[in-house]
Amino acid sequence: MSGSLIIAVDGPAASGKGTIASxxxxxxxxxxxDTGLLYRAVGRGVIAARGSxxxxxxxxxxxxxxxxxxxxASDDLTGRGAGEAASRVAGHPGVRAALLDLxxxxxxxxxxxxxxxxxxxxxxxxxxxxxxxxTASPEVRARRRWLQLTSRxxxxxxxxxxxxxxxRDARDAGRGAAPMVQAADAVLLDTSDLDIEAAFDxxxxxxxxxxxxxxx
Ligand SMILES: Nc1ncnc2c1ncn2[C@@H]1O[C@H](COP(=O)(O)OP(=O)(O)OP(=O)(O)O)[C@@H](O)[C@H]1O
Ligand SMILES: Nc1ccn([C@@H]2O[C@H](COP(=O)(O)O)[C@@H](O)[C@H]2O)c(=O)n1
Numbered sequence: 641m642s643g644s645l646i647i648a649v650d651g652p653a654a655s656g657k658g659t660i661a662s663x664x665x666x667x668x669x670x671x672x673x674d675t676g677l678l679y680r681a682v683g684r685g686v687i688a689a690r691g692s693x694x695x696x697x698x699x700x701x702x703x704x705x706x707x708x709x710x711x712x713a714s715d716d717l718t719g720r721g722a723g724e725a726a727s728r729v730a731g732h733p734g735v736r737a738a739l740l741d742l743x744x745x746x747x748x749x750x751x752x753x754x755x756x757x758x759x760x761x762x763x764x765x766x767x768x769x770x771x772x773x774x775t776a777s778p779e780v781r782a783r784r785r786w787l788q789l790t791s792r793x794x795x796x797x798x799x800x801x802x803x804x805x806x807x808r809d810a811r812d813a814g815r816g817a818a819p820m821v822q823a824a825d826a827v828l829l830d831t832s833d834l835d836i837e838a839a840f841d842x843x844x845x846x847x848x849x850x851x852x853x854x855x856x
Contacts, residue, residue: 643856645670645752646767647847648760651774652820653723653808654781654788656831660774660843661756667844668754673712673746675757675764676726678739680717681706683725693728700734708742720789720796720804727808730758731815740764752856758812761823770850771826772843778805780832 645668649661658674665672685702686693693699711717729735740763747753747765755764761771776784782802789796812820822828827846831839850856 648768649756654785657774665754679726680722681711696732699729703738733817758820759818769854773822776832
């Protein structure tokens with residue numbers, strides 16, 4: 641098989657899509673982009689400028705000035721506050737438009753790429769050879785995120801984490817601009833009862849089936 645293997649991995653917060661996407665990228669020797677980092681960086685930029693996250697013009701300005709390489713190399717965007725800020729600026733159509741070309745260019749690299757986010761299979765790479773929509777129950781996702789954050793010292797109660805997750809789901813799925821939705825041709829992968837190894841295995845099988853179908 642030959643050609644460009646674009647793998648689109650979408651899904652809600654803390655479903656494990658990033659874990660799966662980065663492992664697929666390593667497995668197939670493809671470059672990987674966690675597109676959530678871009679929105680997190682925009683949220684952080686607006687806060688750093690002492691602006692309001694509801695200020696669509698400022699958020700778009702920050703998005704247009706983003707240095708994607710610096711964002712990807714940054715290690716301080718994974719906290720709880722950055723996720724919340726990201727989901728608020730991600731609803732501005734101008735922000736999404738400003739980040740479109742760089743994501744599409746990443747996906748279009750020779751050989752292919754793996755991208756994860758909320759709109760990869762629907763907007764960024766609608767022709768991707770393989771599309772996965774990774775999910776898990778809100779309680780399982782909240783537990784995973786709670787473990788991740790508390791293990792590195794962020795103090796948060798489990799109930800608050802669950803509220804965060806539910807609020808973010810509602811905002812991401814309910815916005816007008818590129819809402820989080822499973823693409824019609826994406827395969828649903830529910831990882832609620834799967835450990836990381838089993839989830840990766842299931843994802844790899846989905847990609848292999850897509851490769852056979854598409855000849856990539
Ligand atoms: N199948 C799984 N079983 C148990 N823990 C998992 C599983 N998949 C991922 N995790 C853990 O859950 C946490 C969240 O995973 P990950 O960052 O991959 O989720 P995500 O969907 O990419 O989240 P985000 O919304 O930040 O993009 C991490 O600590 C990860 O190690
Ligand atoms: N393609 C994407 C990726 C992310 N978002 C928004 O950013 C928030 C943070 O994303 P994480 O994957 O790092 O959790 C997320 O809640 C979305 O609002 C997006 O809109 N599109």
